[in-house]
Amino acid sequence: MEAHQQPYKEQERVSQLIARTPLVREGDAANQALLSEHALQIKHRGKSRAFSLQYVERLSLEHRKLWLPLIGGAIVASLCLLALLHTFTMPYRLLSGAAIGLLGVWWGYRGSMALVVYEQRNHTDFLLSRVAQPVPVFLAFANRLIRRYPQPLGNYCISLSIQEWQQINLRGNITLAEPRLCLQQEVALYQNAGSSALWVAFDPLRLGNRLQWSLEGQELQGRLSGTIRVQEVSPLS
Structure with missing residues (x-):
């Protein structure tokens, strides 16, 4: 029989808050991470997502490529350059389209940093336009707590x-x-x-x-x- 992950319990939402950090910049209430005794809550772009520490394995900051602009830009640039080989009726528009497509490729390849929450069966990425200074310390502290869970952090x-x-x-x-x-x-x-x-x-x-x-x-x-x-x-x- 396959184990079933229990839903996040409501009482874990109101457990004692242990640590908090802004994710992008100081004072940004729409992007922050909150760690309590039994749960991790991520507020990302105004939307909140909660994780039970029972199922979280670790937190990490990782680089992620942006596949949508990377692939979309490559397609647009390829089509525009291909069209230039067959017609010269709209060279400026086609060159502009190719430039925009290449810009999308560059943007997608450059990517973004992401806060990654690893659970037992999957992981969730939260893309960050920039990383606030306290985030690495928060992650190190949270990972130490997660490794010991459900035991206390220790004296x-x-x-x-x-x-x-x-x-x-x-x-x-x-x-x-x-x-x-x-x-x-x-x-x-x-x-x-x-x-x-x-x-x-x-x-x-x-x-x-x-x-x-x-x-x-x-x-x-x-x-x-x-x-x-x-x-x-x-x-x-």
Whole structure:
């Protein structure tokens, strides 16, 4: 019996929003991607499409040729040039048509970048006239979440000095003087924080904008800044 893909559930639409990025330019509400705990929503040219993370395998930015202008332009250019060999009654129109056809070939071959959503049985392309700067970071973060789904993303860790740890327990919070590099918990377990420091773990999905993500090469890096409350962290044992 062939497995049947269940329809996207309505309750997944209202699950907690984790991350959002514009696809083309900042402030463009008609083109954006939204990632929640159980779903990915793509708004492309004003139309919305939702994907359950249960069936999404990965997201990717890829180059796509535009086959319609490529093939159509080749046909128009060929017909116009062929007509020029048999008649000279409309040379300017035929030359203009050939030029337009060749322009279509160039445009189609030049192509466009596309956000590609790979599912278990197919993939969906969303062509982008340009790619907004945050998109690669969003894709790296989303792919990390998708690879672990339905398990949580996993805790991350930062290093606090003994004095900072005492302060956060005494006052209930601490404000980091500068952004601090975060490590995945499984990585921090094998790194020594030092004799005067310790690793504290936190859930990266609960810190909002205080946790900033960036790409360093192909690696996704997080940096934590701002105020941390004592209930948000726990010492790594």
